[in-house]
Amino acid sequence: MAEVIVALDQPTAREALALVDRLPGLRWAKVGATVFVREGPGIVGALRDRGVEVFLDLKWHDIPSQVAGASAAAAALDIRLATVHALGGLDMMRAAKEAAGTLRVVAVTVLTSHGPDELGRIFGREAGPAREAIRLAGVVRDAGLDGVVTSPLEAAAARAALGPDAWIVVPGIRAAGAAAHDQRRTAGARDAVAAGATHLVVGRPISGASDPRAVYERLCEEAA
Ligand code: C5P
Numbered sequence: 001m002a003e004v005i006v007a008l009d010q011p012t013a014r015e016a017l018a019l020v021d022r023l024p025g026l027r028w029a030k031v032g033a034t035v036f037v038r039e040g041p042g043i044v045g046a047l048r049d050r051g052v053e054v055f056l057d058l059k060w061h062d063i064p065s066q067v068a069g070a071s072a073a074a075a076a077l078d079i080r081l082a083t084v085h086a087l088g089g090l091d092m093m094r095a096a097k098e099a100a101g102t103l104r105v106v107a108v109t110v111l112t113s114h115g116p117d118e119l120g121r122i123f124g125r126e127a128g129p130a131r132e133a134i135r136l137a138g139v140v141r142d143a144g145l146d147g148v149v150t151s152p153l154e155a156a157a158a159r160a161a162l163g164p165d166a167w168i169v170v171p172g173i174r175a176a177g178a179a180a181h182d183q184r185r186t187a188g189a190r191d192a193v194a195a196g197a198t199h200l201v202v203g204r205p206i207s208g209a210s211d212p213r214a215v216y217e218r219l220c221e222e223a224a
Contacts, residue, residue, distance in 0.1 A: 002193045002223040005030050005055050006216065007171070007203030013039040017046055019207055023216050028080075030055040030201055044077050054079040055169075055201070057149075059108055061085035064095035071099040081167070081199075083108055083149060086136040093143035104146040104167060109133035109158070112151040112172035115184040129185060130154050137161040152187030152195060159196030170197040173219070178205060189222040 005028040008016035016035050020026055029052050035043055036058065047054050056079045060067045067084060074082045084096045086107040096105050110119065110133040119127040133154040138161050140148050147167030150158045155168050162168070174186040181204055189200055200223055202216075209215040 002170075002189075002197045003028050003199045004189075004216065004219045004223050005169075005199050005201045006206055007032065007057075007201050008043075009034055009203050010207065011035065011038060013043045013046060016043065017050075019212060020047065020050060020052065022212050023206075024213070026050075026052055026216070028053045028055060028199070030057050030203075032057045033059075041077055044079060048078050053081075055081040055083075055199075057083050057201075059083045059085050060092075060096065061088040062092070064092045067092050068095040068099040071096040071103070071105065072101075075099070075101045075103040080104060081106065081169070084145075086140050086148070090139060090143050093140065093145055097143065097145055106147040106149055106167055106169055107136070107140045107143070107145050108149040109136040109140070109154070110151070112185050113182050130157070134158065134161060141166075147198070149201075151185035152192040152197065153185045155192055155195035155197050167198045168196050169199040169201060170195075171201040171203075173200050173202045174205065189219050193223050 007030040010016040044054050056074050060070050081104045084107050086109050110129045133150050134157040137148050137158045141162050148158050149169040151172045152170050155170050158168050170192045172183045172186040173189050206212045206215050
C-alpha cells in the first residue's frame, strides 16, 4: 500500500489550492520550488489548515551547514517530508538528517527526467541511470536518511538496498500509453507499488485531467 502525493506544481498558491479544493479527502500534497519560491511558507499553512500532509520537495544540494539550516527551518513548518539530493554527499545528508528532528528526509538519487545521454554528459563518463540510482541508494543508507526518491524502475533495488522500513518515494507515475511529458523512466501506479514504493508523487496526470478527482481516486485505489 502506498500514499498518493499530489504534486502542486502550479505557479501560484491560488491555482494550487484550487486543485486541492477539487480533491476532497486529499491526504498528501507536494510543495515544490515553483510555488514555494513565489508564495513562501504560507502555502504550507494553507494546506495544513485543510488537513493535508505536506511533502516539501526543494531538493537541497549545498554545503552541509546551509542544508542543515534549511532542514531545521523546514522542521519548524509542520511538514512531514523533505528532500535533498544524494549527490550533495554523505556529510550533507547527515547534516540534513541531524537538523531535521522528527521530520523525515529522503534523498533524490537520479532525477526521473534523466536518461543515459544526459547523465553521461553531466558525469563525464558512461552512466546508466538505474545503476547510478542503485549505487546512490547505498550512500543514502550509509547517511542514515529515511529513504529515497527514485524512479519506479529502480524502486525494487532501492527497497533491497535500504531495507523494509525505508520510505521509497516514486515520481514518474504514468498509465500505459499516457503522455510522459519530461519524464524518462516511468511506470504505472500498480507496478510502482509492487516494486516497493511507499509514496507515489503524481502531478500532471492529475492536474491536467478534465476530472482530477476521478484520476486521484483511481490512483488511490491502484495504490491500495
Ligand atoms: O507531473 P509529474 O507527475 O511528472 O510530476 C512529478 C513530480 O515529481 C514533480 O513535482 C517533480 O518535481 C517530482 N520529482 C520528479 N523526479 C524526482 C523527484 C521529484 O519528477 N527525481
